[in-house]
Amino acid sequence: MASKRNPNGAGSIWRRRDGRYEARVYVPQPDGTRKRKTVYGSTWDECDAKRQELVLRDRQGIPTPTRSAKLSEWLPYWLEQFVKGELKRTTYAKYETHVRLYLIPHIGSKRLETLGAADVRRMLAAISDQVSAATAKESHRVLRSALTAACREELISRNVVKLVPAPRVQPRELRPWDLDQTLTFLEAARRDPLYAAFVLAVALGLRRGEVLGLRWSDIDLERRTLTVRNQIQRVQNELYADSTKNRRTRVIPLPLMCVPALRWQRLRQAAQRLAAAERWHETDYVFTTRTGRTIEPMNLSRSFQRISDGVGLPRIRLHDARHGCATLLFAAGVPARVVMEILGHSQIAVTMNIYTHVSDDHRREAMGHMDRLLRRRRPE
Incomplete structure (x- = not known):
């Protein structure tokens, strides 16, 4: 030939x-x-x-290993080529942490083709003992995603992580404030410079980053509407503006109680602008430092904690005020679909399963209905 x-x-x-x-x-x-x-x-x-x-x-830039790559080689490559730039920076940072602290130390020496279900089970057990079952569950998700990409690249024929169930995690019991406790907090927060931010977090269920990412151009006080389109995040020592969690913009009608608080915030910020003079940084953000710079997300949480501790309220996270908002909306008879849109969830199941909490009074009222419905008929 x-x-x-x-x-x-x-x-x-x-x-x-x-x-x-x-x-x-x-x-x-x-x-x-x-x-x-x-x-x-x-x-x-x-x-x-x-x-x-x-x-x-x-x-096409697709790697073809001359030998089966080790997990210590594939995982960093997967982070750079498949996660970075495709997913949010917060997601990349979380994945990178699990790869660096847990996956590579435990199974980094294993090759893609020789990694077995037993190796994965041992890894999950070790992480559960070392940190927690919740961390092991997240590592399971990260490794499953990395090996799914390896399957698509035809580097391996199956994803062994799918054969191993993730550790069961006992969900954290959430006890958001009731109506009286919420009102107590808002009364105590009136004297705080971030009062308007807390009003929005409580009344609208905005996420912490969404509150800090609000710009005056997103707010129409005449029509009483607020548009959520950005959030402020700190990842790997960098403070930056990002799109919302699910990359969707939502418009929320403003309750009347939010309007005076926002007008007060605008007057307060104007006074700060005059006092700072040439040191002022114009950003159009609603909530800023004395020189117009972006507020650190952790500082907002610290102020929330300081106020609630000062009036003896049960300790909750600022994010738990979001849970309380959903519960109050449901108690007021707001349909689940509307609550989902207000909170910015991508699926209604999230709203129903996580962000609603039934109080003892509501349970007692429901059973009262059963009393009326099922009581024995009186003899005629």
């Missing part, structure tokens, strides 16, 4: 002494280097087809 030539850089094919054909092509590795990959075929055409597949993967 006549010898055929391939273009430069596309590898080469030759016939071996045993009659088979062999081709070698330089291909990218998961760690970014390039190494030579060898393929074989019983005929020239079969070997050439395998060579062309390697060349195509190379041109």
Whole structure:
């Protein structure tokens, strides 16, 4: 058979002494280097087809390991190529933490093709003992996502993590403030510079980052509407503006109680602008420092905690005020779909399963209905 030539850089094919054909092509590795990959075929055409597949993967930037990559090689590559730039920076930071602290230390020496279900189970047990079942469950999710990408890249034929159930986690019991406690907090917060921020968190159920990401251009006090389109986040020592959690913008009607608080905030900020003079940084954010800079999210939480502790309220997180908002809305008879839109959930199941809490009074009232419905009929 006549010898055929391939273009430069596309590898080469030759016939071996045993009659088979062999081709070698330089291909990218998961760690970014390039190494030579060898393929074989019983005929020239079969070997050439395998060579062309390697060349195509190379041109598409798809890694083809000359040997099964270790988890310590694949996981950092997956973070950079599949997570960074595709998902939110907060998600990347969380995944990177699990890869660095838990996955690589426990299974980094394992190769993709040799990782077994038993290895995954041992890893999860070790993380549960080391930290918590909740952390192990999150590591399970991160590893499953990383190996799903490896399956799509045809580096492995199956995802063994799917064979191992994630650890069961006892959900944290949430006890948001009731109506009287919420009113007590708002009364105590009136003297705080961030009073308007707390009003929005309590009355609208805004997330902490969404409160700090509000701009005056997002608020129409005449029409009493507020548009949530941004949030402020701190990730890896950097404070930055980001889109909302589910990347969706939502418009919320403003309750009357929010209007005076926001007008007071505008007057207060104008006074700060005059006092700061040339040191003022114009950002259009509703809530800023004395020089117009973005407020640290943790500082908002600290102020919330200081006020609630000062009046002896049960200690909850600022985010728990969001849970309380949902509960109050449901108690007022607001439909679940409307509550979902106000809170900015992507699925109504989140609203129903997590953000609603039934009080003893409501349970007692419900059972009172059963008394009336099921009481024995009086004899005629």
